[in-house]
């Protein structure tokens with residue numbers, strides 16, 4: 001039993017933090033919004049260079065063969081920077097899925113390429129137009145297509161950095177990836193997406209709090225910084241408490257995601273719900289603490305509100321995830337000795 | 353990161369489970385705050401625990417413990433609550449003063465006070481609060497006047513849990529003439545010493561769960577002072593760290609309650625508001641989140657970290673989840689919620705009343721939010 005991160009994991013996260021701090025700063029956001037851009041090619045190249053897109057790919061596919069705990073730390077940093085590019089969707093979810101279903105797919109050979117995934121739970125796909133390949137699902141069967149073989153209809157959304165598309169497609173235009181064994185791979189993809197959305201939620205939440213803290217130290221009213229007033233303090237303290245009790249759930253979900261049983265699924269769902277609630281609460285608290293400034297486009301808090309909204313409702317709504325927790329709670333033994341419970345079956349194979 | 357128990361940890365769990373199965377009283381004991389008999393029955397239970405060396409498993413062996421680590425402590429607590437074992441009547445001693453003594457006490461003090469604490473022979477009360485010093489604990493006025501090798505204690509303490517029946521108290525006193533955080537000392541006194549008067553105070557459930565204590569020229573040896581003279585505030589804050597952070601409220605307590613709540617829901621959902629299912633699930637999530645957070649903290653502490661201001665987030669989280677959980681249970685019981693004795697085996701109502709105190713004691717949740725804002729987030733005072 002060890003709940004700590006190792007030095008390597010912390011270093012990788014630190015590298016991502018520095019990279020995003022340098023390349024995805026408020027200045028970058030503002031310039032992109034002025035140009036109506038949702039993609040920065042130089043930043044993406046730096047992300048690829050750093051190896052962040054290769055983390056979850058198996059070494060056989062030229063990847064680093066790292067695990068979800070490692071990538072969750074990166075996803076958190078992406079959330080902290082409100083990263084526009086689909087690092088998490090592509091490198092955290094779609095690419096490992098494609099690598100599992102079609103290891104020789106050419107899109108995996110191009111390091112700069114992104115891969116999109118049109119999951120039945122989500123009505124739209126961010127950045128689908130730029131993807132080298134789009135993963136699709138129909139009646140439990142997996143397909144892959146290039147964007148030119150499907151119909152992409154822009155679906156404008158409120159987050160300036162999520163360029164969204166509806167995807168319509170015909171099985172005749174896509175390549176089937178076989179239906180036999182891939183159900184498990186799709187289930188894992190959904191769990192990864194929910195987990196990494198949760199990890200991004202942690203980052204979104206912390207940034208929203210940090211922005212408010214900075215502002216509350218500077219802004220003066222009644223002759224004092226507003227951060228010295230308790231009503232302001234308590235808003236932010238409450239937001240921080242939610243973050244503190246979402247983080248260990250996210251990390252535990254990441255550590256056990258590979259089990260793919262009713263327990264690991266419930267934990268991922270728990271993480272998804274609470275981390276995005278933390279993000280939503282923090283974003284709203286942050287807007288309130290900023291006053292009218294927080295309500296203005298030029299102050300960046302709205303980015304965190306909007307991303308939290310998107311991630312809360314995509315990759316399974318709170319109700320979807322609550323149902324998965326209910327399945328665990330009402331069909332399995334509960335209680336203090338069940339915190340790290342696993343499926344009986346798996347335990348038996350381990351003992352054998 | 354590896355979230356599985358080692359074979360040694362699993363064997364330890366089995367050992368605890370087995371011992372408890374053979375020793376936990378079949379019938380629940382009368383509440384320790386209700387009557388002297390209930391209190392003494394709990395003292396007897398502490399003694400039974402000690403006979404199996406389970407008094408306080410994390411303490412060094414030479415002081416009556418087993419020298420186990422924090423993960424083993426969590427496993428012990430999980431099994432303890434799972435077995436429905438009696439509440440720890442000496443919790444202020446073993447969970448608060450004990451760790452503080454281990455950190456700040458001399459060898460002689462540890463030898464004198466820890467073993468009888470672990471066995472329940474001496475049951476402790478905390479005597480910090482005063483009528484004029486609640487949240488603002490630095491406003492304590494009770495004095496300790498040095499007289500040769502002794503101190504003479506005077507003052508008025510209040511809200512001291514279990515002081516009605518307990519044997520000893522650890523109190524916060526100041527040198528005459530000193531102000532605020534300076535000049536304070538943490539000093540132990542027997543509750544039956546000449547000059548000590550203990551008046552019971554009834555709680556909202558009717559039990560005499562706490563007391564006020566008057567001290568009039570109470571003479572105790574200087575040996576009873578923990579740490580240096582004037583170091584009292586610093587030591588109290590360390591105790592408060594144990595209280596808020598790790599020891600006082602085991603996650604297992606809430607995990608057991610959440611599991612019982614899920615069972616209550618299954619049993620009664622046909623007659624209950626369907627909206628409550630989401631709250632039942634939420635209670636389970638909260639209990640697990642708290643447990644995971646404590647496992648994470650335990651891991652960090654074992655790797656050499658120290659408890660910091662984040663202990664304040666724990667205190668807010670467990671106290672709020674406790675109330676939410678029990679309110680949900682009462683909502684499921686509906687119009688039967690108010691009945692005494694309560695319907696069913698579980699006393700949801702009394703546990704709810706107990707939970708309501710959580711945001712008040714151990715530093716109110718408003719104070720904890722101030723601490724988080726100022727010391728974690730760096731907002732100005």
Ligand SMILES: Cc1cc2nc3c(=O)[nH]c(=O)nc-3n(C[C@H](O)[C@H](O)[C@H](O)COP(=O)(O)OP(=O)(O)OC[C@H]3O[C@@H](n4cnc5c(N)ncnc54)[C@H](O)[C@@H]3O)c2cc1C
Pocket residue numbers: 230477478479480481485486487488510511512513514562709712713714715716717718719722
């Ligand atoms: C069940 C129970 C058991 C207890 N057991 C013990 C014990 O064993 N030993 C012991 O010494 N004490 C004990 N206490 C006392 C407890 O520590 C105090 O109640 C607590 O510190 C609050 O002090 P107070 O009651 O005087 O409230 P006050 O300090 O008067 O506070 C009243 C209200 O004002 C708020 N408030 C006060 N100051 C501020 C501020 N600066 N900012 C914002 N809000 C503020 C508080 O949060 C609270 O809501 C116990 C209390 C209870 C309820």
